[in-house]
Amino acid sequence: xxxELFYWPTIQGRGEFVRLALEEAGVPYIDVxxxxxxxxxxxxxxxxxxxxxxxxxxxxxxxLTVAQTANILLFLGARHxxxxxxxxxxxxxxxxxxxxxxxxxxxxxxHHPIATTLYYEDQKKExxxxxxxxxAHRIPKFFDYFERVLQEPGRRGGFMVGARLSYVDLxxxxxxxxxxYAFPNAMRRLEPGYPGLITLHDKVALRPNLAxxxxxxxxxxFNEDGIFRHYxxxxxx
Amino acid sequence: xxxELFYWPTIQGRGEFVRLALEEAGVPYIDVxxxxxxxxxxxxxxxxxxxxxxxxxxxxxxxLTVAQTANILLFLGARHxxxxxxxxxxxxxxxxxxxxxxxxxxxxxxHHPIATTLYYEDQKKExxxxxxxxxAHRIPKFFDYFERVLQEPGRRGGFMVGARLSYVDLxxxxxxxxxxYAFPNAMRRLEPGYPGLITLHDKVALRPNLAxxxxxxxxxxFNEDGIFRHYxxxxxx
Numbered sequence: 001x002x003x004e005l006f007y008w009p010t011i012q013g014r015g016e017f018v019r020l021a022l023e024e025a026g027v028p029y030i031d032v033x034x035x036x037x038x039x040x041x042x043x044x045x046x047x048x049x050x051x052x053x054x055x056x057x058x059x060x061x062x063x064l065t066v067a068q069t070a071n072i073l074l075f076l077g078a079r080h081x082x083x084x085x086x087x088x089x090x091x092x093x094x095x096x097x098x099x100x101x102x103x104x105x106x107x108x109x110x111h112h113p114i115a116t117t118l119y120y121e122d123q124k125k126e127x128x129x130x131x132x133x134x135x136a137h138r139i140p141k142f143f144d145y146f147e148r149v150l151q152e153p154g155r156r157g158g159f160m161v162g163a164r165l166s167y168v169d170l171x172x173x174x175x176x177x178x179x180x181y182a183f184p185n186a187m188r189r190l191e192p193g194y195p196g197l198i199t200l201h202d203k204v205a206l207r208p209n210l211a212x213x214x215x216x217x218x219x220x221x222f223n224e225d226g227i228f229r230h231y232x233x234x235x236x237x
Numbered sequence: 238x239x240x241e242l243f244y245w246p247t248i249q250g251r252g253e254f255v256r257l258a259l260e261e262a263g264v265p266y267i268d269v270x271x272x273x274x275x276x277x278x279x280x281x282x283x284x285x286x287x288x289x290x291x292x293x294x295x296x297x298x299x300x301l302t303v304a305q306t307a308n309i310l311l312f313l314g315a316r317h318x319x320x321x322x323x324x325x326x327x328x329x330x331x332x333x334x335x336x337x338x339x340x341x342x343x344x345x346x347x348h349h350p351i352a353t354t355l356y357y358e359d360q361k362k363e364x365x366x367x368x369x370x371x372x373a374h375r376i377p378k379f380f381d382y383f384e385r386v387l388q389e390p391g392r393r394g395g396f397m398v399g400a401r402l403s404y405v406d407l408x409x410x411x412x413x414x415x416x417x418y419a420f421p422n423a424m425r426r427l428e429p430g431y432p433g434l435i436t437l438h439d440k441v442a443l444r445p446n447l448a449x450x451x452x453x454x455x456x457x458x459f460n461e462d463g464i465f466r467h468y469x470x471x472x473x474x
Contacts, residue, residue, distance in 0.1 A: 050389055051329050054336040054382050066328050068335035075328055091303050091312055092288050098305035099291040101335075105342055113350050114363060115370035126351060126363050133352035145291050152287055 003029040006042045007057040011226035012178075012219075014069045014104065015057040020170040021073055023213040025080035031218070070097045073167040082167045093161045096149070096168045100175060103142045107178065108227050110134045110234060120224075124233065131234035135186040139179065143194050146172060150196035158200055165207070172197065173204035178228030183235040240266040243279045244294040248463035249415075249456075251306045251341065252294040257407040258310055260450040262317035268455070307334045310404040319404040330398045333386070333405045337412060340379045344415065345464050347371045347471060357461075361470065368471035372423040376416065380431050383409060387433035395437055402444070409434065410441035415465030420472040 003022065007015025009031070022029045033042045033056075045060070046053060053067030059075070066075045074094050077083030083093040113130040114123040149160055160168040176197065180187045191198055204210060213219055222228055240259065244252025246268070259266045270279045270293075282297070283290060290304030296312070303312045311331050314320030320330040350367040351360040386397055397405040413434065417424045428435055441447060450456055459465055 050391075051332075052382070052385065053332070054339070054379075064325055064328075066332065068332045071328060071332045071335055074331070088301055091301075091308060094311070095288075095290070095303065095305045095308045098308055098338075102291070102342070105339070109346065109350075113346075114366045115374070117370060117374050126366075129351045129363075133354060137352070137354055142291075145289070148289065154287070 001062050003027060004032050004060040005029050005057060006032050006045055006053075006060070009033040009038060010220065010223070012174075012222060012228070013057075013226045016174055016220075017069050017167075017171050018057050018059060018072050018076070019218070020174060020210070020213075021076045021080070021082055021167045023218075024165070024170055024207060024209050025076065025082060026209050027080060070094065070101050073097055073171070077167050082165070082170075084162050084166070089162055093166050093168050096146075096160055097171060099142070099145065100168070100171045103138075103175065104227060106134060106138055107182065110182075111229050111231060120229075120231065127231070128233055131183075135183060135190075135235075139183075139186065139190060140193075143190065143197060147194045147196050150200060158196065158203065160200070165204070169200060169204055170210075173201050173210075176201040178222065181222040182228040182230050184230070185235045185237050238299050240264060241269050241297040242266050242294060243269050243282055243290075243297070246270040246275060247457065247460070249411075249459060249465070250294075250463045253411055253457075254306050254404075254408050255294050255296060255309050255313070256455070257411060257447070257450075258313045258317070258319055258404045260455075261402070261407055261444060261446050262313065262319060263446050264317060307331065307338050310334055310408070314404045319402070319407075321399050321403070326399055330403050330405050333383075333397055334408060336379070336382065337405070337408045340375075340412065341464060343371060343375055344419065347419075348466050348468060357466075357468065364468070365470055368420075372420060372427075372472075376420075376423065376427060377430075380427065380434060384431045384433050387437060395433065395440065397437070402441070406437060406441055407447075410438050410447075413438040415459065418459040419465040419467050421467070422472045422474050 005015065005018055005022065007013065032038050042056065049065055051065055053065070057069060057072065058065055058067035059072045066072050077093060078085070078090065084090055110131040111120045111127050112123065113126045120127060146160070150158065157163040159165055160172065205214065224230070242252065242255055242259065244250065269275050279293065286302055288302055290302070294306060294309065295302055295304035296309045303309050314330060315322070315327065321327055347368040348357045348364050349360065350363045357364060383397070387395065394400045396402055397409065442451065461467065
């Protein structure tokens, strides 16, 4: 059985957190919507399923369909050694992932504070206000939290959960990458305050499977249709 | 061992989804921050934990601390028969809960579209635009989805997951209650289109444990410090 990942074919978006886990685990998968007629296949899968997804991404594993990014990672983490096996560690990894999910929702709302049904240009003034607050208060609040977890006395290996890499580390790598793309000026100012997080990012980037993926055409470049978007007006010097 | 729930003492907020599960399951718990010196106890617990929560609610079960609302429900669901035991059903329930979490985030942003660090009054104009979009597009999109799940052919019992009540049903009860409080005019127009969802709400309200809880002083009334807030400007006739 090959996994089938269903996600928008032209963006990293939320699907990228799943792609990173599949790539690190080295398991074969089909990125369905990027294949010929793939969008039609994705739409049919969304319509036809008795346990439908509210939105992509969703993952088919044989007869099982799993949706919601953090839920897919919960599933893959247990199957491919990307999270602790025991209940306490599994819940702790998932808890961290759900806080990352909250951060990602807030990233999205920096360019869409009013409505996803409107263009960025139609809510640009509000986006500037929201992005300014996001940079001043929200990135530091989330980063303080992740850094605190990394700097907890007794933590070994520099990973977020236990002594081994988990999907949480992969997701935080992507958060740093994405925020660097969207808010390069803000990140230049903020990064020196978070040495643990940046070290983690750099370490994840060197994993052989990850490095190969990032250098491949499977890695879609960041762009202004995804979650992490670079608009100069939202990232003043 | 008695569970200890840590959440803001004067609002329903996200903690209410956990309270509903604990009440329906009939398990004893301490709502820590509502006790004498409870806020200080909550702050100390947040500071002192080696696996800290990003924010309340969090639940202590002996030596285990679990945070993030949906994650707490995943934990309680498995322990108290509020979710299927098998992996497929457990992931499906959690997937639905995470879509409810997304909806709840959007409810929050109807009154705080720009920044949680600002008062509603400082973002009222933006809130009016966001709430209008939320009522016109987002409530219908989420409700269409939940109704579709309820109306799926072969579904028995009128519950969201399997043939028995789960924490998903309790959470949807709370969503309907909250939206009725926040947007009574909008809900009056929308509800006739969602007979399955409203029937589910009414059925949950009649569960003996739930009904007793709702009639007790343990149920904090809705107010304008919580997630579901009623501002007349955001809910035009």
